[in-house]
Amino acid sequence: MSIALSYGHSRESTTVGHSNSPPGELVESPLHSPRVGEDDRHAYVSAQTTAVTDDLGRTAQPRRSSRLSDIRRRTLEMMTPSKPIGEEPTALASVKAFLLCSKLNVLLVFIPVSWALNFALPHSFGARDTLIFVFSFIAIIPLAKLLGFATEELSLRVGQTLAGLMNATLGNAVELIVAIIALVKCELRIVQASSVLLPAAFHFSVPDLDDSTEGTYILSVSHGVAIILLVIYIAYLFFQLFSHSNLYADTGDHIFKSTNYHADKKKQLARLSRKIGKANPFSKEKSTPPTAANEEGPVEEEDEIEVPCMNLWVSIGALVIVTVLVAVTAEWLVDSIKGVTESGKLSKEFVGMILLPIVGNAAEHLTAVTVSVKDKLTLSLGVAVGSSIQIALFVIPFVVTLGWILGKPLTLLFDPYESVALFLSVLTVNYVVQDGKSNWLEGFILMCLYVILAVTFWFYPGTDPSGVLTQCR
Incomplete structure (x- = not known):
């Protein structure tokens, strides 16, 4: 019982x-x-389920908050400058600094000259295209420098990783503008300033197809590869700015100072300039006043204050104005390329591979050299190597996609010699930078390689494997 x-x-x-x-x-x-x-069993199970659900909710909520706070923290780090910013100058002082920032600004007089030649000279004039090309070419050089100067002023107000991205992106603005204008005007060989080997390999591996069928396939391959490259570029940005941003910071014990440049020497020069009353008004850095403790010893980098030459709004306005001037001048430049190349004086390969990159990257080259002397190696590599990555993963795929939208038959089918030159350049640069240090001999070898490529492209007649495609209209 x-x-x-x-x-x-x-x-x-x-x-x-x-x-x-x-x-x-x-x-x-x-x-x-x-x-x-x-009944009590059901009540007990229900109570336990509610308790577990509440525990999971309380656990999931902090995890979501942790992710959001981590994203906010990393975003704040990117937007926070590595050094304190000094007092911003007035608008008048900013404009003065902008106009006097470089000796190359004397070449700004060629901007109205190139515009006047474009409107004044008749098309029947024999040397019209040559004159417009030369003066427009010279006029874009100081504009690229001003674009880089305004970009550098903006980069002072953000973190070093985002500063490198800004310098590389806005430094390629000239090339992007020239590429878009050349695409609209059907100068497809000028647009192809980089190389991707897949469509070229497809072209040379299917010789039995007729031209129309092969051209359709090459266009389809190029469009698909361009979309994938843009996706890779987005992943690259996420990797650099968010998930592994610590790998792109010039902080830590793995960064070694240059053997020839020391911050204390720069501080001694700054003290000397203050003694004689001739301090540079456009100096980027200002040291703290010497004290009894550090008057004779070296001054640490943390004591430096970044002094901007232009305030924020003048920098933004300068970027807009310079971009408009570059766009208009680049249009005259692209219009004159056809006449110059048809005369036999220059080939389209030399113009597209040597001259136009010099114009578009002049500011970047100066910026990379300047910041590398100051031991900002991550920023220097971000400007130099990162610029090439942006050309290969963003500019060319973007222009190919834009040509797809506009109905222009622009593909990733490049000249074979251009592809070989790119391959050798990538191998050489990878060999130089993979050990994390450099010397003057490695730089000299890179410069000689560039001169060799320039000489070969001067005499190289070039081929046009894109003849299988439809005509650009």
Whole structure:
């Protein structure tokens, strides 16, 4: 006979077998193990489920908050300058600094000259295209420098990783503008300033197809590869700016100072300039006043204050104005390329591979050299190597996609020699930078390689494997 025990500790007799005890009673089974009634069991399970759900909710909520706070922290790090910013100059001082920032600004007089030649000279004039090309070419050089100067002023107000990205992106603005204008005007060989080997390999591996079918396939391959390259570029940005941003910071014990440049020498020069009363008004850095503790010893980098030459709004306005001037001048430049190349004086390969990159990257080259002297190696590599990555992964795929939208048959089918030159350049640069250090001999070898490529492209007649494609209109 089973015995039922109520929660109120009162004993009552029950029948043998199945128990009909009311809910809430603890019942002894024939094996003398207590069990809970069915209704209480459901209530117990429901309570446990609610408790687990609450625990999971409380656990998931901090995890989501942790992710959001981590994203906010990394974004704040990218937007926070590595050194304190000094007082911003006035608008008048900013404009003065902008106009006097470089000796190359004397070449700005060629901007109205190139525009005047474009409108004044008749098309029947024999040397019209040559004159417009030369003066437009010279005029874009100081504009690229001004674009880089304004970009550098903006980069002072953000972190070093984002500063490198800004310098590489806005430094390629000239090339992007020239590429878009050349695409609209069907100068497809000028646009192809980089190389991707897949469409070229496809072209040379299927010789049995007729031209129309092969051209359709090459266009499809180029469009697909361009989209994939843009996706890779987005992943590259996420890797550099968010997931592994610590790898692109010039902080830590793995960064070694240059053997020839020391910050204390620069501070000694700054002290000397203050003594003679001729401090540079356009200096980027200002040291703290010397004290008894550090007057004779070296001054640490943390004591430096970045002094901007232009305030924020003047820098943004300068970027807009210079970009418009570059766009207009680049249009005259592209218009004159056809006449110059058809005369036999220059080939399109030399113009597209040597001259136009010099114009578009003049500011970047100066910026990379300047910051490398200051031991900002990550920023220097971000400007130099990162610029090439942006050309290969962003500019060319973007222009190919834009040509797809505009109905222009621009592909990634490049000249074979251009592809070989790119391959050799990538191998050489990778060999130089993979050990994390450099010397003057490695730089000299890179410069000689560039001169060799320039000489070969001067005499190289070039081929046009894109003849299988439809005509650009």
